Amino acid sequence: MKNKKLLAILIFLIMTVITYVFLYRKTEAPKLNGVPLIVEDKEFVIKDSVIVAPQDNFINSNSSISTKYKIINRDLVTPIDAKNQQKAVLLTIDDGPSKRTKEILDILNKHNAKAIFFINGINEKHNKGVIEETYKEGFAIGNHTWSHIDLKKQKDVVTIEKEINRNTELIKNLTKTPPLFFRAPYGESNPYVRKLVKEDGMIFMDWSGAAKDWEKSTIEKDVFINNAILNLHSGSxxxxxxxxxxxxxxxxxxxxIEEKGYTFIDPKDIIE
Ligand SMILES: [Zn+2]
Incomplete structure (x- = not known):
């Protein structure tokens, strides 16, 4: 009887050890030359001697927080998931394409920052290929009307429709994707414009902060930066x-912006 009890305890201990070893092996990060392959809390795996990055939808053991966002009041980007406490801002770059767009892409890429480029179709004929390249590099192309007119001042709905639709068609032709975002030139619109934009399946977007680079004083780097980061907050x-x-x-x-602890929101994560 005593032996049976001892045997049971022994089997239990062996099973515990086996279970522990099995679980430990399963959760241990893969190693390359003895160094665990963990980058920014995400595990990389080795497949056929090739290191494979984790998938975008990789969920680690302690979190399953959605990284998707929505636009509120036309000027605030809010996480869909209240548990998402990431400090992040959205960059928008208006009135291109221009001969400087490619340089802007390089600077954004250096910082691993995405942005929405609100373009005017009228500028495309002097900057061939720029919109396609911007889109290919992972940036969003937004509709900013064909020729940057003040929509609020238009009495004629046909002009309003033409300005918006012609730009949408160009973006569609060049990127094979309809624009998801719309911004009115000068921030001027009316209920009709907003209704039209909504019917076209676009998200209407204003802004909450600006470098105010229409002012000549922003040639000074400090003025430019201070304007932009004044009142900066998460979702700006x-x-x-x-x-x-x-x-x-x-x-x-x-x-x-990075020194203030913010990251940059990818427009692809904005879903409504
Ligand atoms: Zn503009």
Missing amino acids: ILLIHEHPWSVANLDGLLTA
């Missing part, structure tokens, strides 16, 4: 243009 939508001085000061601005 920042407006910048493609002016030469804006491009010259952009790298400094992105660094200043």
Whole structure:
């Protein structure tokens, strides 16, 4: 009887050890030359001697927080999931394409920052290929009307419709994707414009912060940066243009935003 009891305890201990070893092996990060392959809390795996990055939808053991966002009041980006406490802002760059767009892409890429480019179709004929390249590099192309007219001042609905639809058609032709975002030039619109934009399946977007680079004083780097980061908060939508001085000061601005602990929202994560 005593032996049977001892045997049972022994089997139980062996099973516990086996279970522990099995679980430990399963959760241990893969190693390369003895160094665990963990980057930013995400495990990389080795498949056929090739290191494979984790999938976007990788969920680690202690979190399953959605990284999707929605636009509220046209000027705030809010996480769908209240558990998402990430400090993040959205960059928007208006009035392109221009001969400076490619330089802007390089600066954004250096900071691993995505953005929405609100374009005017009228600028495309002097900047062939720029919209396609911007889209290919993973940036969003937004509709900012064909020729940057003040929509609020238009009495004629046909003009309003033409300005919006012609731009949508161009974006569709060049990127094979309809634009998801719309911004009215000068931030001027009316209920009809907003209804039209909604019917076209676009998200209407204003801004909550700007470098105010339409002011000549923003040639000064400090003025440009201070304007942009004044009242910066999580979910801010920042407006910048493609002016030469804006491009010259952009790298400094992105660094200043990062130093405040913000990351940059990918427009692809905005779903409504
Ligand atoms: Zn504009």
